[in-house]
Amino acid sequence: MRQMKLFLGPQHPGMHGNASVHIYAEGDIIKRSYLLPGMLHRGFEKGMERHTWMNNIGLIPRVCVVEPDINEMAFAMGVEMLANIEVPERAHYLRMVILELARISIHLMSYGGLGGPTGLYTLMYHAHADRNRILNIFEKITGHRVYHMYIVPGGVRKDFPVGIENDIHEFLNDLESRYTEYRDLGIENPTVLARIKDNIMLPESVVWELGVTGVGMRSAVNKPYDLRKVKPYARYSEVEFDVPVYDYSDARNRVDIKLNELVQSIGIIRQCLEKMPTGPVRAKVGNGQSMRWTVPKGQVYSCVESSRGEFGYYIVSDGGTHPYRVGVRGASYPQGLLGIEKYMPGTRIDDAPLWIDTMGVCSPEIDR
Amino acid sequence: MMNSMNNVEFLNELVNSKFNVVKTEIINAEQMSFIVDSRDVHTLLTLLKTSGWKQLSYLSAIDWIKEDEFELVYIVFNWDRPVHIQVRTRIKRDRENASFETIIPIYPGAKYYEREVHEFFGIKFPGNPDFHKQLILENWDDMPPLLKDFDPRAYSDSHFEKRDYPEKHINLNNQESKQEKRQKRNLKSLLLRNGGKK
């Protein structure tokens, strides 16, 4: 049969970010495929070497558009590790609230994103409307909706504004009351289910081969492999939550894990707000004015659990005012590049966007 | 985790008994680094993989231009014994011929990491079938950009048109610019520091 070359993206409702998947298909079936990144390369790693430790907070959230906070967190943790900074207790809890709100926001977006490849746009509108409320909360806390620049080395930039807890509780209650509705609309919906059930498999062997982490890994290996549990950062050891897992990784189970995590995040935020200690929210990073802050020599790797898996920063300091090298490990790097090359072939063309969506491929973190 | 310190001790024992480790750094209970000779990298990674460090988290390079060396970093992780291990090694900073045997046979996921390192540092990875292929930088016409001697400002100045700002906000009131004078003076005083009043 004649092979046909197709381009999925960079402009395609099923493509996340500006990357393109080149597909060679025979009939309906993809025979060969690879990701072509590079349309979004902003040279962040080089740029970070040329900014001071503090100035980098203007750059770092921009690595991933929809989930900027994990970048800030991983960078801040790395700098804290290098400089041996004790973060104030309250800052840990503030950070957790922000991170979990961000997790809800991206899970909503990604769940709504299911509407793209399946054609069920209602889902997307609902999810985005709710996400908008999170952005409103972010706006009140951090001063911006998307690029928060809130979690900084040493703690957070400002304390929570007075009364924001009420906003958060109100939103969480609303979201919780709509949870079954979301399920009914999405993964309980037979039309969607028909597309995602027993489709786009991710066997455990592939997980280990590629190095897939996050939802993909947990849906396949049936173990709570979540960095928040395995290697708790901030104060995740102080709050109770479950890590949803499956031993059978199809698209449906992966989406289901995301929805369950959303419930867990709601619980975490409530516990954080309840346990929130008082006190300072920022520790001193360096001496003098911020442009002359220096960080001791060393090399560390700091990582957090993003919605797509292990998201890490490799930070090298030569003792100066600028990082010597910053490397970013995008969470979806393994499945996004090698995964598409090796395991997308065999799926049908119309499932390709679904593959990208449920595997959690995010091109901005591949293309830093 | 409860037995996290044991993990570090376990690793120390495991690696140091079999390898001639140049330097072991314990960053905290959940992260440590082994700096080894470049010949030992593959065997060490194999050992770690068989000991449970099944996941390659990150692979990259650092350009130590002053020491004329590249440093390669492999970070592996074990979900059951949560310690991130940095395996680091240094190779000669040879712009044309720097190369390092691929680790695809050990960690197949390294394929694209190595391609990226090749693109951004110019290090070759024999054994990786596609390492030389262009991945991210389409039509790149300069040295690999993450090298320390690559100057992005000079690159963009030579490749893109510079946009001039309108001077409508500057008001010199028919006087000569004091800002320029200050800048000139500051520049001169910087030269002073370097020794020459030239």
Added chain:
Amino acid sequence: MKKVNSIFTPWRLLKYLFKKPITIPFTKIFTQKNANYLNQNSIIKLNSRLDSEPREGADNIRGFHTNDWEECIGCGTCADICPTEAIFMAERLELPNEDGKLQQRPTIDYGRCCFCALCVDTCTTDSLKMSKEYIYSNSDPDAFLFMPTDTFEGQKVKEGYVKDEVSDLLDLKRVENPHELPEERKSSFVEIVRGYSKEFARLEAARCVECGVCTSACPVHMHIPQYIKAIWEDDIDGALRQVYETNPLPGVCGRVCTHNCETSCAIAVRGEAIAIRWLKRYIIDSAPDDMYENIILEPVSDVIDAKVAIVGSGPAGLGAAYYLRVMGYKVDVYEELSLAGGVMRYGIPAYRLPDTAIDKDINFIKHIGVNIKTNTRVGRDITMDQLEQDYDAVFLGTGFMKPRGLNIPGADHNRVVGAMEFLPKVREFERGNLSLEDIDVAENVVVIGGGDVAFDVARSATRLQMLKYGKSSVKLTSLENEDSLPATFDEYVEGAEEGVEFFCGNGPQEVVVENGKILGLKLWKCLCIFDEKGGFNPEFDKECEQIIEGEQIFIAIGQAPDYDYIPESIKDKISINRGKIEASIDGQVKDVPWLFVGGDILRGPDLIGGVSDGHRSAKAIDAYLYENAKKQDISDSLKAMREAVKESSPELTIRQGGKK
């Protein structure tokens, strides 16, 4: 995990038929314009839309900047920190030229701005803030280049993101410099300020934002931010070279300068100024002698066949001598007393300025070939006419060394002592040339005056009393109130710590004498010091009288010049106004072109001001002599040094009245 779906599942979904749909009303529109448009033009007049209004940002939203130009000092720290280089400082010379301010204001390219608010967090004055405005559109790309003022597009706007203590990126607290404790220092002339250690100096240096506001406030325009940066980078060698380009007396200035730089420091707007003076002292204290060899490129010799005489070896004289020498002239300095240094040697007490510090500076000036002839008073040992004959130019820097008297009853008593009679004796005592018995200090003394000199007298007297009697009793009275004393605040604080009693805001009326002995000083409350025209004309309240006890009175109400050494033939050609000789900015006397003056006798007392006069005069003397003098061929590096001296010669500061 297998779930068997019930056949009734679809029925469950029927409930959504009767559920109220979720609607998020869209009544908050981006701008007023949008809202108006919607209200007027929408075809379907939905109630929910009729009351649409602009959406206001959250309370700390990072919107467009506002910048209060009154508060802004143009330091440019916002431009330095901007991660996207969106800010540059546009020059605005229509703004008033003031100390501590630069005539420039930030301009922001919103095509680049990432709204990170680092500029707000690092603003030295709090003038830069962010507003709640976040909508702006224009088809012209250049229209996105704004110069923020306190309004946005001409309208008052609500405040959005502002800095608080947590988000502040500056370090407003000075690193403590250890001082001797008052109880201990009171009984000796040991230097009070111990000086920074390397660690502390680098911590202090790290606070500097390199704005350079201080440079123009300094009379010699030292490269202050640059040498602070050198300290921070631990490059003493480089710092020393930068210091010496503009100031040949850094060790002295590092201790007793009036530090106008610190007054105008950008950090001082909200916090404590960078300890610029102490950092300079740190450079000198930590520079070993052999490092001084690097300051000038090669040893200078008399390459220009012209000779210059300098009368007086104070700051102005030595300043002129140093720069003239570096330019290649033969320089002789004439000093009346046995040690060079003038007011530094004989005026300022040793606890502020020890001899070792002066020696270090003067030794280097001698080292490069300046010839200092001590114990030679012009007018006594050598005449001015002789100087005129022997030299091609003469620089006078003789200062104000004569005590100014006070015209009140009883002031002619022999225990009424002038500051400049007393202080040299104190220095000589400290050097071991005088014994304690040689200095007359009573058990209870009164000091008249509110300047630094008055404090020097009071605190020196305290020390002598402690040594002599084991206890101290010093009273200080001045016309000015405590909060407007001309002395530096440190003096007031340290003086109080050492037990000086203050009677500020009073005018002395009479020295009360009985049986040839002083009993005390009669004071009237001072109502105001200056009259409406700004002239000195104090008014007193006679009702408010008090007598403070003391057996000895020190008068430190200012010093006067001594022009006895100038022969009448020259005096006829110069005009003296309030003790100061009238001359051009560079110190050249109009009708006596070979005569240059500087320091106190040109511009009034100020140590660093004297150095700047010396530097300016050196340049002017060079301009006066160079054309006609015989010259040798000089090397390129000497040429460069000559050029550097001329180029670095300072302009007058705003404080010195340098508006041209």
